[in-house]
Amino acid sequence: MELHKVMELKNTILQLFPKLNDAKGTDGINILEHSQQMTIPEGTTVFHQGDQCLNYLLIISGSVKVITRAENGREIVLYHITRGGSCVLTTSCLISSEDYPAEGITESDVLALAIPKPIFEQYMGESKAFRKQVFHSYGDRLIKLITLVEEISFAKLDIRLAKYLLVNGSVNTPIRTTHQALATELGSAREVISRQLKEFENRGWVQLKRGRIEITNHDALASLLPSSSH
Amino acid sequence: MELHKVMELKNTILQLFPKLNDAKGTDGINILEHSQQMTIPEGTTVFHQGDQCLNYLLIISGSVKVITRAENGREIVLYHITRGGSCVLTTSCLISSEDYPAEGITESDVLALAIPKPIFEQYMGESKAFRKQVFHSYGDRLIKLITLVEEISFAKLDIRLAKYLLVNGSVNTPIRTTHQALATELGSAREVISRQLKEFENRGWVQLKRGRIEITNHDALASLLPSSSH
DNA sequence: CATTTTTAAGTGACATTATCACTTAACGAA
DNA sequence: TTCGTTAAGTGATAATGTCACTTAAAAATG
Structure with missing residues (x-):
């Protein structure tokens, strides 16, 4: 990514992912330097069952809905990923290479930051703050899903x-x-x-x-x- | 923990948590040395909403059911943690200190390994294999929860x-x-x-x-x- | 051993939600 | 304006949930 764009985005990113702010040295900025900004149009299927993931995605703006589908075609929205969120399902796939039983579709034009797998893994090791950020996303999703189960059931x-x-x-x-x-x-x-x-x-x-x-x-x-x- | 108990458990643990086997150096063994073996009787509430967690728990044997409860008393089992599993909800709490909307109860006598928070964090930084293990648990739970939503709904x-x-x-x-x-x-x-x-x-x-x-x-x-x- | 007490299971009536097989209405494009 | 597409409405019926009980089995107690 070009330097001036990096500088332009830096504050936005650090604002969205405050944990990165605590990172020692220049973690936050380095991640940006090695990442790619992506613009994804509305209605795009970002991932679906069986996909392989090569990047860790952070959403800068816009919204992605994650749904699961029954054989008869009925669907249910599991959760939405919005500004500041990351796709833990693909992360999970990034790490454990398992299939995820869901599908992600952009609900609007989405601006995202794609962190390549090697960079992601490097920072997971180096930066406690980055780890915390990633884990926080996981915890959020788990809690959202549990709340969903609760609501559907009760x-x-x-x-x-x-x-x-x-x-x-x-x-x-x-x-x-x-x-x-x-x-x-x-x-x-x-x-x-x-x-x-x-x-x-x-x-x-x-x-x-x-x-x-x-x-x-x-x-x-x-x-x-x-x-x-x- | 005493040394002979460590040696006794080592193979069992490494068998249950194969990712630790790939850890460089003596990670797997060191984790054991700094951890505590716990025996928890059947029917014990291991955690409930609002709890604080000071340990990362690995289940060696037995089973813990994780449930959520409605106001009217109706309950639903979210998932079971069994041999080889870890409690990602408490982990999440360990990392992000958020409340989790669920409750864990042992379904049988449970043998678990409690890794203290500082040791857990140290190994999360040092060992890629350990990280992979922890992330794998997370991915598993997410997929189980999504599958549950699917089943309940459809x-x-x-x-x-x-x-x-x-x-x-x-x-x-x-x-x-x-x-x-x-x-x-x-x-x-x-x-x-x-x-x-x-x-x-x-x-x-x-x-x-x-x-x-x-x-x-x-x-x-x-x-x-x-x-x-x- | 007989009798409470506790816990598990059964039942009928009724409410809510889901499914099916349509029809009707609104909107956009030709 | 008409036509094709998509959104919404409808009635019948099935499945599931809720309530207020009753009945029955097992456990505890005298």
């Missing part, structure tokens, strides 16, 4: 749907998504989502348009959630 | 139940468990498990006793599973 759909709506929209910023996408996000079926949304609409909590959901009563939706989620 | 209960029965029992070795434990294992409700088992019994596939399930027709149960699980 939480009722109306509550999960309400939560999603509240997190992703507000009274004056409608959510642009389809019922199908919502079903995938929550691991449900489109029809179920449609009916539940219709129920919310009947109660005057949301207003439905094709490809768009407007929240019209934030508080009513919020009152569905358990107190711990406030 | 697979039908009769199939999951049949699979469990086939994995944990055979025609002449009955499964000793309760319907409640089975429900927890599969993330379902006791009544649902009872009814499904009764259905299997009506078809002559199993025989039910209090606290015991005997498989009487292995092939019929196996015929439920999709071909990929054979």
Whole structure:
């Protein structure tokens, strides 16, 4: 990578991956010097089952959704990787060369930093801060996945749907998504989502348009959630 | 730890954690010298939400189940840690000091090796083989959790139940468990498990006793599973 | 040994969610 | 404007979860 671009990115990266800041010497910068900046267009399949990984990917901007698919075509979103995140699944594959049962797709244009495998391994040995950063990503994913299992198993759909709506929209910023996408996000079926949304609409909590959901009563939706989620 | 015990355990450990075998110098042995062997009785809560971890735990023998609990008391088993496994959740906590939303309980008497945090960190830096071992554990758990999400979301209960029965029992070795434990294992409700088992019994596939399930027709149960699980 | 007490399992009614096989409506492009 | 595509709606039915119990087996106790 050219030097001026490195300098340009340096602060951004260190801001996104604060652990690198603690690294002795010039770790953070050296990693940048040996890495490659990538721009990936929306809708690209970044990885899928059976892929081999040659790079450790850090996301600078944009979002990647990681999904798993059933034989019948139904999908569920496992988690999203956003600004500051890294793909631990490919990392895992980087290290243990195992297959991962999931697929990653960019949800927007993504700017990422690709750290080549040898550099990654070198820094894993040299920098405690870098290790900490990588482990932190792992821990995050584990906790997200456990929380997902918990929600799928225990939480009722109306509550999960309400939560999603509240997190992703507000009274004056409608959510642009389809019922199908919502079903995938929550691991449900489109029809179920449609009916539940219709129920919310009947109660005057949301207003439905094709490809768009407007929240019209934030508080009513919020009152569905358990107190711990406030 | 006493020297003769170290020598006694060395081969077992290296056999269980083959990656340590590749470690340069005397890593594997040194880790043992600085670690402590622990015996934990059945039914002990090894860790629960909010705990602080001071050790990295390697399981030598026995089994720990990791569960998550809903507010209403319903539980689901996330995974089991068995011979050769390590507790990545506590590791994660070891490194990033975050809370984990789960609880670990021994299912049998457990023999474990506790590596103190400083030793763990030292070896993470020094030994590529040790890092690989630790990362491998992480990757394993991630994949297990993703597979669990997939099964909970997509697979039908009769199939999951049949699979469990086939994995944990055979025609002449009955499964000793309760319907409640089975429900927890599969993330379902006791009544649902009872009814499904009764259905299997009506078809002559199993025989039910209090606290015991005997498989009487292995092939019929196996015929439920999709071909990929054979 | 007989009798509580505890724990496991069974049951019916009902609620929620998933699936199937469609139809209807909205939008964009020709 | 019409046509093709994608999004959303619908009714019937199956599967699973929840609730409020009852029944039965095993364990503990006198």
